Amino acid sequence: MTTIEYSAALRRFPFPFTKDEYRYSTNIEPAGSVATTAAGSWGAHQLDIDEHYLPELAQRTAILDRDPGRYQCLPHMAAAAWDAMLTLMDRLAAEYPADMSLARDGSRWRWRNDRLGADLSFTYGDEDSLPAPPLRFIADQVQEDIVLLDQREGGLWGDAGVVTFAADWSMGFDCGMSFLEIHGPVPRIHTERVITRAHDFLLRLTPEQAYRRTNWTLTVDGKLDTSTEGYPEWGRDRRTLAEGPLSAVGDRLYLRVEVQHLIRLANSGAVMFLIRTYLRSLREVASVPEWGRRLHRVLAELPQDMADYKGLTRTREPAVAWLGSIGMDA
Ligand code: HEM
Numbered sequence: 001m002t003t004i005e006y007s008a009a010l011r012r013f014p015f016p017f018t019k020d021e022y023r024y025s026t027n028i029e030p031a032g033s034v035a036t037t038a039a040g041s042w043g044a045h046q047l048d049i050d051e052h053y054l055p056e057l058a059q060r061t062a063i064l065d066r067d068p069g070r071y072q073c074l075p076h077m078a079a080a081a082w083d084a085m086l087t088l089m090d091r092l093a094a095e096y097p098a099d100m101s102l103a104r105d106g107s108r109w110r111w112r113n114d115r116l117g118a119d120l121s122f123t124y125g126d127e128d129s130l131p132a133p134p135l136r137f138i139a140d141q142v143q144e145d146i147v148l149l150d151q152r153e154g155g156l157w158g159d160a161g162v163v164t165f166a167a168d169w170s171m172g173f174d175c176g177m178s179f180l181e182i183h184g185p186v187p188r189i190h191t192e193r194v195i196t197r198a199h200d201f202l203l204r205l206t207p208e209q210a211y212r213r214t215n216w217t218l219t220v221d222g223k224l225d226t227s228t229e230g231y232p233e234w235g236r237d238r239r240t241l242a243e244g245p246l247s248a249v250g251d252r253l254y255l256r257v258e259v260q261h262l263i264r265l266a267n268s269g270a271v272m273f274l275i276r277t278y279l280r281s282l283r284e285v286a287s288v289p290e291w292g293r294r295l296h297r298v299l300a301e302l303p304q305d306m307a308d309y310k311g312l313t314r315t316r317e318p319a320v321a322w323l324g325s326i327g328m329d330a
Pocket residue numbers: 024025026027028147149158168169174182183185186194195198213215216217262273309310
């Protein structure tokens with residue numbers, strides 16, 4: 001038997017399908033458990049730093065410089081933003097102790113991140129002691145997008161966040177909306193009660209245990225930033241893919257997977273939602289035959305309303321055809 005050597009990126013890719021068909025579900029599981037796949041495993045870390053750390057952070061900075069509205073923090077979220085920053089620093093120091101540390105000295109804290117050459121002291125709650133507001137600052141240290149939800153009046157409200165890599169939504173537009181409003185356009189949610197169940201679950205979330213889930217879509221040319229604001233550009237990519245040659249699809253079309261963590265912040269009581277995005281071209285995905293065959297079946301079977309909502313109206317057919325052309329329809 002030959003053993004195939006997959007690239008590190010494929011070995012760690014969170015291939016999201018456990019069956020040959022996909023439906024919405026309240027797919028939440030405890031964070032930190034290692035999930036094995038046909039090519040390797042993923043999931044040991046809540047904050048995942050990989051070889052794209054520096055380029056993705058540079059991309060985030062460029063997006064925020066161009067479009068500051070990707071960062072939002074309503075005034076009543078200041079305490080949650082500090083809580084999120086310190087929680088993330090603490091977690092980074094625990095998960096990457098060789099490169100990062102957080103230490104307390106009286107009212108001062110010292111944060112060190114050797115990967116970025118950062119070493120600074122700050123006073124918790126004093127914005128002047130940081131180079132940027134806390135949520136904005138910590139977004140420069142992690143590859144994850146971050147949303148903070150305030151809990152009040154028996155509901156959750158997306159009142160702060162730094163989201164530069166959104167899949168067809170906008171932090172600027174959604175800021176201030178309730179969890180149920182944010183999910184309003186998702187099809188089937190009323191009949192299948194996925195979102196109301198998730199809402200009930202999140203209201204009861206405690207700080208002791210973090211949870212995670214995955215979501216997925218297809219993205220043209222591996223673009224991380226497919227926020228609503230940039231639609232004119234990436235909407236055009238979908239058309240050129242659908243109208244272009246089938247032979248280009250394997251390299252132009254990417255399976256985009258989000259690993260999302262749900263964490264209750266202990267001091268402020270806010271819920272922190274982390275979204276980490278992974279992209280692999282269909283050609284790379286199909287180099288793992290189990291993945292290629294499963295993706296072909298999932299895409300071919302996906303009901304039209306879900307495909308439309310996921311933005312796959314133009315790309316699903318070329319994806320299925322290309323996977324079929326390399327024998328993944330077996
Ligand atoms: C257990 C928790 C959650 C579940 C089960 C869940 C479920 C879903 C589902 C099924 C979709 C449709 C995705 C698709 O078709 O590709 C969706 C979209 C979305 N979710 Fe969640 N979600 C959860 C938590 C959150 C949280 C905490 C936020 C934070 C604000 C959030 C923000 C969004 C946004 C912005 C969209 C896109 C909506 C749009 O198209 O405008 N989700 N979610």
